[in-house]
Amino acid sequence: MAEKSAVLLCTCGGQLNLDYEALVDRLGEMELAGHVEVHDLVCQPDGLDVVKRLLAEHGRLVIAACTSQKLKPRVDMALQHDGVTAPLITYVNIREQLAWVHKPSPEATEKALDTVHGAISLSALAEPPSVVCKDLPRHVTIIGAGIAGLECAVNLSRLGYSVALLERSDEVGGHLRRLPVIAPTGRSGPEVLGPRIDAVMSSDRIDVMLGVDVKFVEGEVGSFKVHYTADGSQEDGVIETSAVVLAMGFKEFKPTMMDEYGYGRNPDVITQYELSTMLSEGRLERPSDGGSVKEVVMVQCVGSRSEQFKRDCSKLCCTFAIDNALELLERDPAIRVHIVYMDIRVPFENEAVYRESREKGVDYIRGRVCSVWQSGNNTYLRLYDSLMDQYFQLSPDLVVLSSALLPPDGVEELAETLGYAVEYDGHVKELYGKLRRVETRRRGVFAIGAVTGPQFVSEAITDAQAAALLVHAELQGGRIETVPRGAVLDLDSCVGCSLCAQHCPRGVPLMIEQDGGADETEKIQFKAAIDILNCHACGVCQSLCPSGATELNFLTNEQLWAQTKGALSHAGRDRPVTLCFYCEECAASTIDIAGTLHMEYPASTRLIPVPCAGRVSAIDILRAFEYGAATVMIASCEKNRCHMGGTGNEIAQAQVDVTKEILSAIGWDSRRVEMYRMFSAEPERFRSAIAEMVERAHDLGPTPVHLGTAGQWKEVVS
Amino acid sequence: MVGPVLIVGAGVAGMTAAVELADAGVHTVLVERLSTVGGNALRLYKAFPTDDCFFCFEGNRWRPGIRKCFYRSALTDQPNIDLRVNTTVVDISGTPGSFTVRLRTEPTYVDPKKCILCGLCTTRSEAFKLSSPQCQPQTVSVDPTLLDDEARRVASECPTHAIDLDATPSEDTLVVSDIVIATGYHEFKPQGVQEYGYGEHPNIITQLELAEMLDPTGPSGGVLLRPSDGAPVERVMMVQCVGSRSVDHFPFCSKICCVFALKHANIIAQEHNGIRVDVVYMDIRTYDRHERYYRMARRAGVGFIRGRVSRVVPRDDGRLDVVIYDSLLDQYLQYEVDLFVLSSALEPSEGTAALISQLGLQDRSGFVAPVEDGSVDGVMAGDHVFVCGTALGPAEVPESVTQARAVVSRILQGGV
Structure with a gap:
């Protein structure tokens, strides 16, 4: 059923150089325009009153004004104030996408008419909103009871959630249990853990389960089922929970395969964490013969910063080594400690601990260890000093390898059923590295602490606290009541x-x-x-669905096609038009900023927003050609920067590639369709992209299949 | 009862805290000393670790999606957020849980809710301009020193009557339950640090200044030109740890400068044909996955010199002679460069010290220290006082965001 919409045109304080008279006249002739009105300042209180009035009178409204990115929040807030949620309003940008980038011309007027035409065609098919409610159990499952898991459990319990805290080993606390000192606080691991373990154990909202292995997880946010096995039990257990927090920590690399160090063969070659364990247990002796320790060589970047094992820096090892070096000197000031390094990496105030260690006589050697061998009861080590450009030999009692920090076991396996993405280095991948660190690709699944990458204790704690907030926000306190968009x-x-x-x-x-x-x-x-x-309303499922079974409730296939057809009303034999589908994330921003900077581009362009470029299917693109577009471009976020879990625009790329193949197969020039990626700091990217597509439109001429243009096309089947 | 909450500083951390609190239904007063939010981030055009623009800001329930540009963050149009720009905290009294805060607001002359960026004033008078297309609030700014008769005439013609050139400073007193310090950092201007000659020659700049030069929407359109004479830059030298790791200035490592510098070095080496970049360093500190920037730089042919700069001497042809001690070669080397870029320390922002003393907090190298109660709790600075972002010490954007969320989490738990 096609419903009429009212159309409200804004003049931006009389400053937009558009032919409003012609627009009102010609829009008034459109069947689906129930009413056309011009206002000078839609965003101001008077204008918002007009919005309310038109919406009340006509039920659905198209507003042609500045970018909806700015106007919509204000309109929404004004309407919400009157108890109206999810109004049937469609926005058209005649400022940043029109008056600010095109000189006044009949072409610009046509673009305005077409764009509004498209919008009223879309609006005509919009479904009235309805409210949906859902209750979610206030229960969260945390996998891993190291420092991050413990802290998160305490925070969630204080926010009113019940927590199942699952730990694979038989005690809580993780690696921190064996850290004698943590820079720059000077406190030991057990000191940092103590208050948190007490809080967890005394809380009646937190259920600690030890010796538990998570097998797989079913369901989705609000109704996950975590399947696990417990030590000594034959039967699998199941936990029903609303959200899952991954806090499995890290695994220290055991460099047995690195022949140069002899780890695993020579008992006096140990890892840094093994030294931490010795120190926290009050032992300090040569593992080989129990002899006293007078000289120690620590080797940095064992496995880290190496193409063979772990490409990246493990971040914590320099601080770890210095902590342990100082702890050694604390036990026995006569011990000679050498640290062999490439770069010493200690952030912020950890630098003070580094300086202290130098002052206390720790010997720093910039270079690499060539080999470690045993002779008699002694261990020998040969190294290259890059500052002196010389080789040296030492005979330490202990060789301590600052071994890489790797992801814990089971990350990949659990990803299969929990659906989060995994980084190239095997850690859990964050949803978006800059702003969405503790969230994962999968809704309702969070990741904190070292399972996302090496983290200092304070960082893991901050992660845990932040995750508690995000779980709370996701579950909305246990009840979601909204007008869903998706x-x-x-x-x-x-x-x-x-x-x-x-x-x-x-x-x-x-x-x-x-x-x-x-x-x-x-x-x-x-x-x-x-x-x-x-x-998340990206529409990827819709563009991929072969049977049209999934559709966005605010942008059905029929709606997008109707809008496309309307927006191409003036396309024809002598008017090659470029249609641009743009995502409402980075592309919308880039186009707006290009507008704000008044970057001019041809008016033979029509811009149609989609929530994510991944919403656009090959069919949608072919429809655009059918309705008269000479060229079609898809504007999206940068590679790997898609706002929709990172992959929406890859789907768009696939759709574009398929369309190109189809065009080639039927003898068209595949340059008629192209995908461009952009971000708002570089608005020129959009301007040059659309200029290119307009040029191609002129070169290739009108589409071969449009009613008015058949026979006009230039492609020749060779 | 939680709220209202005062947030001091509207950079990445402060904005995040405000939006998260507002989403949770807590009324927040977000105070910013400058006339636009975004802090230092607004001056950078590409951000690590994602290498897209820095104008990103988290979405919220009102603005769904993972992130949005600053310009569309709608901070002036959100329930529960009371944004006050050009505003500073005069003093704080009262008790934790019920602080009395006096604020002073300098006039902005333009009402951000009324300004529609229509362009009438900016096209007719120099006194009005749009500071950045990404500025937030989205409003024209006024340079009071350029106000003339025409400017006043234009102001009176503003279609929304947004401009009031007679506005005067105002004061306001509020009672708030919690205070969040998000005052950020300031890039150390190494004037008077003799070996670097900053301030003595226009071709000696800082990394933040370089970021502005690289910005394609900036004055040179992203082309690197010598500030002294506009000649194209052929050779860039960067020097790390300017002011940082120094007993004379800041004993700490500023943590982000290595990645910051390498990000710029890579942009220049990869996108600016033929410009040679060298980096003088003590230790390259690219933590965790940031190591990628170092690998990339090595591959792109960026030169690395381990050592220290001993002096910079301007030449007649606009270039600079730089003498460096190379600790690997144990030799002094001399280079001719067009642009000498200082990776300058992060110092606490103006006003941080005053807040520390007014609230009786501990400081840590001039930054706000977390409370030392044995819990290693990064974001609590005192009873009902929280701190996040670079006010706490050098931090990357993702860390600032996470800390801000941790703060909100703790506030919603009752400030414990």
Whole structure:
């Protein structure tokens, strides 16, 4: 059912150089425009009153004004004040995308008309909103009871959540239990753990489970089922929980395969954490013969900063080594400690501890160890000093390897059912490195502490506290009540292909086994299920769905096609038009900033927003050609920077590639479609991209299939 | 009862804390000394660790999505956030849980809720300009020194009557339950540090100044030109640890400068054809996955010289002679460079010291220290007083964000 919308045009204080008279006249002739009105200042109180009035009178409204990024929050807030949520308003940008980038011309007026035409066509098909409620158990499961897990459990319990704290070993505390001192605080691991363990043990909201191995997890945020096995028990246990926090810590690299050090063969060659353990247990002796320790060589970057084992720096090892060196000197000031290093890396005030160690006589040798060998009861070590450009030989009692910090076991396996992404180095990948550190790709799954990468104790604690807030925000205190915006699945149309479940950037669709009933041979065994409350509304599932079963409830296929058709009304034989689908994240920003900077580009362009570039399917692009576009461009976020879990724009790229192949196969020039990536700090990227596509439109001429342009195309099948 | 909460400083940390608190239904007063939010981040165009722009800011329940540009963060149009720019804290009294705070606001002359950026004033008078397309609040700024008759005429024609050139400073007193210190950092200006000659020659600049030069929307369109004469830059030298790790200035390591410098070195080596970059360093500190920047720099042909600069001498042709002691070669080397870039220390921001003394907090190398109660709790500075971001010490953007969230978490737990 196509409904009429009111159209409200803003003049931005009379400053937009557009032909409003012509716009009002010609928009008034459009069938779907129920009413057309011009206001000078829609964003100001008077204008907002007009918005409210038009919405009340006409039910649906198209506002053509400045960027919706700025206007929409203000309109939403004004309406919310009156109790109106999720109004049927469609925004059209006639400022940053029009008046500020095009000179006044009949072409610019046509672009304005077409863009509004597209918007009213979309608005005509919009579904009225409805509220959905969902209750979520206030229960969270934390995997790993090291410092991060303990801290997170305490914080969550204080926010009113029940917590299952699962630990694989038989005691809580993780690596910190064996750290004699932690720079720059000067406190020992057990001192830092103490108050937290007490708080966990005395809380009746926290259930500590030791000797527990998590096998797999089913379900989704609000209704996860964590399957585990416990020591000494034959049966698997299941925990029903609303969110999962990964806090499995790290694993110290055991360099047995590095022949030069002799680790694993020579008992006097140990790792830094093994030394920590010795020191925290009050032992200090040569493991080989129990002899006293008078000389120690510590070797930095064992396995780290190496193409063979771990490419990156393990961040903590320099501080670890210095902590232990000082602790050695504390026990016996006569011990000679040498640290062989490439770069000493100690952030902020840890530098003071480094300076202290130099003052106390720790000998720093910049270079590399060539080999370690045993002769008689003694260990020998040969090294190259890059500052002196010389080789030296030492005979230490202990060789301590500052070994790389690796991800713990089980990260990959758990990812299979928990659906989070894994970094190239095997740690849990954060949702977005700059701003969304403790969240993962999978909604309701969080990762804190060293499981995300080497972290100092204070960082792991901060992570844990932050994660408690994010869990709290995600579960909204246990009850979600909202007008959902996202994907809706029509179960009858689902063919069970599972493309949506495989490619959803946030892992929302689940494949559910279907009950019997129909004839077994025809039955689809699994069908998708999408909880719209978990959906991030990118539309990737929609663009991939072969049967049109999933659709965004605010941008159905019919809606986008209607909008595309409307926006191309003036495209024709002598008017090659470039259509740009742009994502409402980085691309929208880049286009807005280009507008704010008044970067001019041709008016033979039509811009249509989509939540994520991944929403645009090959069909959508082909439709655009059918409706008259000469060229089509997709504007998206940068590679790996997609706002939708990082992968939405990769789906878009695939759609563009497929479209190019289709075009080639039918004898068209595949340059008619292209994908461009951009971000707002470089607005020139958009300007040059659209200029390129406009040029191609002129070169290639109108589309071969549009009603008015058939026969005008230039491609020649060779 | 939690709230209202006072947040001092609207950089990455302060903005994050404000939005998270607001989302949780807590009223916040976000105070910023300058006329635009974003802090130092607004001056950088590419950020590590993601190498996209620095104008990113987290989304929230009102603005769904993972992140948004500053310009679309709608800070002036959010429930529960009372943003006050050009505002400083005069004094704080009262008790934890019920602080009385006196604020002073200098006039901005333009009402951010009324300014629509229509362009009327900015096209007609130099006194009005848009400081950055990403500024937040999105409003025109006024340079009072350029106000003339035309400017006043233009102001009176503003379609929304947003401009009031007769505005005067004002004071306000609030009662707040908690205080969040997010006053950030300031890049140390090494004037008077003799060997570097900063301030004595225009071609000697800091990394933040270089970031502005590299910005494609900046004055030179991202082309590297010598500030002295506009000649194209052929050779850049960067020097690490300027003021940092120094007993004379700041004993600490500023932590982010190595990555910051290498990020710029890589941009120059990869995107600016033919410009040679060398980095003079003591230790390259690229922690964890930041090691990638070091690998990239080595691959891109950036030169690394382990040692210290002993002097910089300007030449007649606009270049600089730099003499360096190379500790690996045990030799003095001389280079001719066009641009000499100092990776300068991060120092506590203006006003941090005053807050520390007003609230009776501990300091840590001039930054706000977390409370020393044995819990190694990074973000508590005192009873109902929290600290996040670089006010706590040098921090990367993701750390600042995480700390801000930790603060909000603790406030919602009742400030314990």
